[in-house]
Amino acid sequence: MTKSTKQKNPYLVVIIAMLVTIIGMAVCYLWVQHYNQETRQAILSDAIQDGDTFTFSDFALEIKPRGGDSGAWLKDPIYDDDGTELHGQSVGTIYEVLITNTSDAVITDWTLELKMPEYLWLNNVWNGSMEIHQTTSGEPLVQEVDLAEYTQTDIILEHYIDHTGPMVPMNPGDSFIYIPSEVDNEMPLASSESGDGKTYALIGFITYVPDQTLDYVTNFNEGTIYYHLHSSVWDLPIFVALLVLLFVLVVILVAFIVSQIRINKLLEEQKHDAMIIEQSIKTFINFIEAKDPNTKGHSERVAKYSQLLARELGYSALECNRIYYIALMHDCGKISIPVTILQKPSKLTDEEYEVIKSHTIYGDKMLRDFNSIEGINLGALYHHERYDGNGYPTGLAGEDIPQIARIICVADSLDAMNSNRCYRTRLTREVIMKELIDNKGKQFDPIVVDCLIRLIDNGEIDIA
Secondary structure, eight states: OOBOOOOOOHHHHHHHHHHHHHHHHHHHHHHHHHHHHOOEEEEGGGSEEETTEEEOSSEEEEEEETTGGGGOEEEOOEEOTTSOEEESOEEEEEEEEEEEEOSSSEEEEEEEEEEOSSOEEEEEEESSEEEEEEOTTSSOEEEEEOGGGGGGSOOOSSOEEETTEEEEEEOTTOEEEEEOOTTTTOSSBOOTTTOSSOOEEEEEEEEEEETOOTTOOOOOOOEEEEEEEEOOGGGOHHHHHHHHHHHHHHHHHHHHHHHHHHHHHHHHHHHHHHHHHHHHHHHHHHHHHHTOGGGTTHHHHHHHHHHHHHHHTTBOHHHHHHHHHHHHTTTGGGGGSOHHHHTOOSOOOHHHHHHHHTHHHHHHHHHTTOOSSTTHHHHHHHTTOOTTSOOSSSOOOGGGSOHHHHHHHHHHHHHHHTSOBTTBOOOOHHHHHHHHHHTBTTTBOHHHHHHHHHHHHTTSSOOO
């Protein structure tokens, strides 16, 4: 016996998996967007410092004089615009700031704020520009200037200009914010692992410190770098894995759809074939019933009862349909029985009864080579076997009788009792129920009878 089982819809499973995958990819994308938009800062005092080098999680920063002590020079006294000496001799130094990206992401939109540790004069910077925060006049002044192109800038800061360019005095705590130049490839800084683009920026600026010797070096150790990290979803292994999974799921879904189209075509063909088989069988049944008009509709009713019993016993829909066709043909052997015997109104003689019994053998012979419906001959051959072994034609008993035949036996007997025949009228409901119950385990399979009684009680099978 094949029982029906409920299975998950494969389309639904694949579609749900695709939605989960797409949601996962969207989460990756949103995470990367948040990662890229987050403003980060690195404070020099929090870094791991080794000499002139400050090491952070995403980059390294080095601040030192260019050329060491030998790179410094002495500058003549500094005078204001009125010729008044502001300071005596001062030491000039070029400082270089090297920023190197050590992360696995691109550094973008970075700026360096560097605080002045002492009083000095800021003279020049190259490549980028500076936003200078100055308090030497008592009032905070802020201006973004390009000290290398000062003639094009109206400087509002306190300053004076000599042959070296603008001289901007800075008090301790004043600062400048270096804004890198994209034209000079100072921004963005490529990932250290990508090997695609420049991973560092080299900043240069000049200071003059009054009243110091040539070997003097200003210690810049207070400042902050503000920056963004930029990553791509393609840098996330999980995103790539999800994309591959989505591609696989799409391929599977397409395969399911193509397969379903083919299956639907086959089902239509099978449906058409089944219709031809059913029409052929019913046409043949009409020939049989034409010999005995009193049993008209008997085969189809038995087939309907058998189908309902099979469903009640737990057979699949496909098996129920197969049992329906087998039950339709259970009396096909009667086409070989003479009309005089089939329509005889009085009791049959022993010889006539033996002729009637032979319709099971004839039916088996007629259907044995019918391969389109598996086991179609079993109903014709065994539907008159009894559960107690006293039936015909072989005397099989109990479970040795094919269950299909045991089902048809009960359905056949019910319709015989519930129909008018040439030798008697239909039996009452009470008599039919009593016959069914009294013959459980004798003529009928008890389990099949119990199923039939349930179908009668719930109104699916109607008897007088």
